[in-house]
Amino acid sequence: MPTLGIAREFLREFGKLQRSVQDRVYETFAKFEEATFAGIHLELIRNVRDSRLKSIRIDQFWRGVVLAPTSGDSYLLLRVLPHDEAYRWAQRKSASVNRATGSIEIRDVASIEDRMPRLEERAAATSERLLGAVSDADLRRLGIDDQVLAFARTLTDLEQLETARTMLPEPQYDALLGLALGMSPEDVWTEVADTVEPGEFDPDDVTAALARSTKQVVLVSGPGDLMEIFSYPFDLWRVYLHPVQHRVAYGSFSGPVRVTGGPGTGKTVAVLHRAKYLAERSTSDRSVLVTTFTKTLTSSLENQLHTLVEDDDVLRRIDVRHVDQVANQVVATEYGRISILSADEQRQTWRKVIGSTGVKFSDAFLAQEWREVVLANEVVDFDGYLAAPRRGRGRQLGQRQKEQIWTAIAAFLDELRRLDRWTYETVCVEAARLLADRTAKPYQHVVVDEGQDLGPWGWRLLRAAVAESDNDLFITADAHQRIYNHRVSLKQLGIKIAGRSARLTLNYRTTAEILGWSIGLLRGEEIDALNDDLDTLAGCRSDVHGDRPLLRPSMSAREEMQALVKDVRGWLADGIEPDQVGIAARTWSQAEAASSALTNAGLPATSIARSKPTAGRISVATMHAMKGLEFRAVAVIGLSKDSMPFPKAVTPASEDPIAHNLDLQQERCLLFVACTRAREKLRLSWQGTRSSFLPRTDG
Numbered sequence: 190m191p192t193l194g195i196a197r198e199f200l201r202e203f204g205k206l207q208r209s210v211q212d213r214v215y216e217t218f219a220k221f222e223e224a225t226f227a228g229i230h231l232e233l234i235r236n237v238r239d240s241r242l243k244s245i246r247i248d249q250f251w252r253g254v255v256l257a258p259t260s261g262d263s264y265l266l267l268r269v270l271p272h273d274e275a276y277r278w279a280q281r282k283s284a285s286v287n288r289a290t291g292s293i294e295i296r297d298v299a300s301i302e303d304r305m306p307r308l309e310e311r312a313a314a315t316s317e318r319l320l321g322a323v324s325d326a327d328l329r330r331l332g333i334d335d336q337v338l339a340f341a342r343t344l345t346d347l348e349q350l351e352t353a354r355t356m357l358p359e360p361q362y363d364a365l366l367g368l369a370l371g372m373s374p375e376d377v378w379t380e381v382a383d384t385v386e387p388g389e390f391d392p393d394d395v396t397a398a399l400a401r402s403t404k405q406v407v408l409v410s411g412p413g414d415l416m417e418i419f420s421y422p423f424d425l426w427r428v429y430l431h432p433v434q435h436r437v438a439y440g441s442f443s444g445p446v447r448v449t450g451g452p453g454t455g456k457t458v459a460v461l462h463r464a465k466y467l468a469e470r471s472t473s474d475r476s477v478l479v480t481t482f483t484k485t486l487t488s489s490l491e492n493q494l495h496t497l498v499e500d501d502d503v504l505r506r507i508d509v510r511h512v513d514q515v516a517n518q519v520v521a522t523e524y525g526r527i528s529i530l531s532a533d534e535q536r537q538t539w540r541k542v543i544g545s546t547g548v549k550f551s552d553a554f555l556a557q558e559w560r561e562v563v564l565a566n567e568v569v570d571f572d573g574y575l576a577a578p579r580r581g582r583g584r585q586l587g588q589r590q591k592e593q594i595w596t597a598i599a600a601f602l603d604e605l606r607r608l609d610r611w612t613y614e615t616v617c618v619e620a621a622r623l624l625a626d627r628t629a630k631p632y633q634h635v636v637v638d639e640g641q642d643l644g645p646w647g648w649r650l651l652r653a654a655v656a657e658s659d660n661d662l663f664i665t666a667d668a669h670q671r672i673y674n675h676r677v678s679l680k681q682l683g684i685k686i687a688g689r690s691a692r693l694t695l696n697y698r699t700t701a702e703i704l705g706w707s708i709g710l711l712r713g714e715e716i717d718a719l720n721d722d723l724d725t726l727a728g729c730r731s732d733v734h735g736d737r738p739l740l741r742p743s744m745s746a747r748e749e750m751q752a753l754v755k756d757v758r759g760w761l762a763d764g765i766e767p768d769q770v771g772i773a774a775r776t777w778s779q780a781e782a783a784s785s786a787l788t789n790a791g792l793p794a795t796s797i798a799r800s801k802p803t804a805g806r807i808s809v810a811t812m813h814a815m816k817g818l819e820f821r822a823v824a825v826i827g828l829s830k831d832s833m834p835f836p837k838a839v840t841p842a843s844e845d846p847i848a849h850n851l852d853l854q855q856e857r858c859l860l861f862v863a864c865t866r867a868r869e870k871l872r873l874s875w876q877g878t879r880s881s882f883l884p885r886t887d888g
């Protein structure tokens with residue numbers, strides 16, 4: 190029976206073809222099961238370097254380029270292009286089998302040859318080498334062959350490598366990029382090894398190579414499968430996972446697992462598949478909790494689970510709710526309905542306490558001290574407070590000051606009790622206490638997305654909600670996207686992940702240009718990764734290329750809004766649907782202003798603080814609310830010196846230098862989150878002087 194493979198890279202292009210051409214592509218290949226390709230009629234291409242590359246007629250103008258090995262019955266569809274372009278494309282390419290992974294790879298052999306003399310000339314002028322620290326033996330072990338090795342040895346900077354991306358065979362490019370971005374050969378090997386089956390590879394056996402090429406090729410098992418793939422060319426995550434995603438989502442583990450990875454590397458996708466895997470093996474309803482920290486994210490997880498899981502019985506076993514909802518339910522079941530203080534009411538309560546006790550600290554300082562020292566360390570009395578570590582707090586306090594603070598905190602808690610009111614934190618603390626005493630836990634498995642933003646009280650609750658057992662907790666997190674100042678150590682919270690960590694590095698969302706630019710915003714920041722270790726973005730990369738981010742200065746707020754309306758119109762005119770456009774602002778009032786400007790200009794816009802992203806409407810939101818979402822085009826507005834970092838969110842250095850630096854880091858992370866929501870277009874604007882976070886030049 191013939192095997193048909195579709196190059197994943199082609200699928201993205203397929204999604205952009207006209208509907209009529211897409212239909213013809215489907216019709217051409219839907220017959221593959223009944224006819225061998227000899228029957229479908231492959232045409233020879235003249236002057237081709239690799240005679241296994243043939244053309245197939247799609248319609249009068251369009252041709253497919255197919256890799257059709259001389260023996261066997263396997264075929265790989267590589268491209269669909271207008272006739273002449275398809276021929277030119279094929280004439281420059283050749284196929285091979287990677288030595289390390291055994292997977293199929295396509296290279297632009299003609300361009301590599303064309304590029305070599307210039308690179309050699311430049312290399313002769315300097316002793317600098319991009320991969321000078323890596324030995325030939327390591328490169329070969331990672332699958333680099335003779336031609337690519339010679340090429341790699343001439344490289345003197347990262348840009349030369351990046352511009353060669355479309356020429357080099359993908360697995361070899363990935364390995365070189367990982368090394369160039371600072372990964373060790375061992376780390377690169379760990380990634381490569383995930384895709385390798387032990388044994389020798391026959392370089393001529395294309396059928397076996399296709400089966401091994403899960404990263405590059407989607408294998409089609411029949412017309413139904415083909416229809417499914419062509420119907421969701423952008424939703425491949427439902428069916429085909431990166432090997433690391435697959436290993437973590439479909440493996441069995443003897444305890445909690447942590448998956449880290451930069452933005453867009455498929456952590457949420459891993460969460461969704463994990464929930465499906467666990468629910469399929471579970472027997473009772475609502476036994477798998479899928480959770481995160483906000484309402485918008487929770488509803489987005491719920492929608493995606495409905496896309497992934499078709500069986501209603503399996504869906505019923507999954508309970509999607511955010512951590513505060515879980516806590517609320519536990520506490521309300523015990524005590525009846527509870528009432529939570531709003532942020533404003535909390536501030537007023539602190540101020541009242543300051544008035545009655547006469548302490549000389551601000552309400553913000555006391556609230557932080559309570560959360561980050563008292564609650565984080567489960568302090569219950571003054572002696573405990575004296576002994577507690579003050580992680581992330583820089584201001585030194587003497588015994589007398591601590592006495593004052595403790596008096597204020599005790600008065601605040603008395604006031605909560607007197608009013609019979611709660612805060613989100615106290616609900617979590619109480620829920621964790623109630624659950625810790627129970628042997629029958631509410632869940633068999635807990636799956637957490639965006640774990641970097643849960644506070645210690647949230648983690649204690651989740652730990653108490655599931656018994657310590659195999660596959661108890663599955664956690665994804667990216668500390669670079671931490672937008673609330675919670676610094677936790679999972680180890681200290683009783684969540685032991687030693688030996689059960691994985692890192693995702695391939696970004697599926699954002700173009701390399703947007704990702705690289707956004708990573709630049711965080712350069713030099715040391716960011717801890719939930720477990721007393723540092724997180725890293727080394728190796729985080731994207732294979733898709735596009736425009737560089739656009740920086741748009743304005744003289745006034747009015748001018749900034751006018752330019753925004755103009756650029757958004759341009760995106761819509763280019764065919765980007767309104768619901769694929771996101772506008773992010775640092776503050777609520779900036780978001781409101783943008784929403785009004787767009788609406789007044791007749792463009793459909795919705796503020797997603799009030800409702801979910803809506804079909805047919807542009808989403809406008811604060812950067813916080815953008816978390817976890819993605820859009821084809823994103824405008825980040827209001828990036829003036831006075832708004833970003835947002836002064837109210839930054840503790841003055843004079844009050845607490847450590848908190849000051851952490852607050853600045855958090856503001857940078859927030860901008861990073863907003864920028865990495867963009868798939869293809871990113872535009873940043875400000876009025877007057879630009880934020881110090883932005884590069885000084887626009888190039």
Ligand SMILES: Nc1ncnc2c1ncn2[C@@H]1O[C@H](COP(=O)(O)OP(=O)(O)OP(=O)(O)O)[C@@H](O)[C@H]1O
Binds near residue numbers: 434453458670818
């Ligand atoms: N294996 C895959 N194949 C194709 N696309 C994928 C794959 N995994 C994820 N994606 C796509 O990549 C994009 C980002 O995925 P996802 O939201 O899971 O990333 P993330 O790491 O959770 O991102 P963030 O931390 O920035 O919110 C989504 O559009 C998703 O559909």
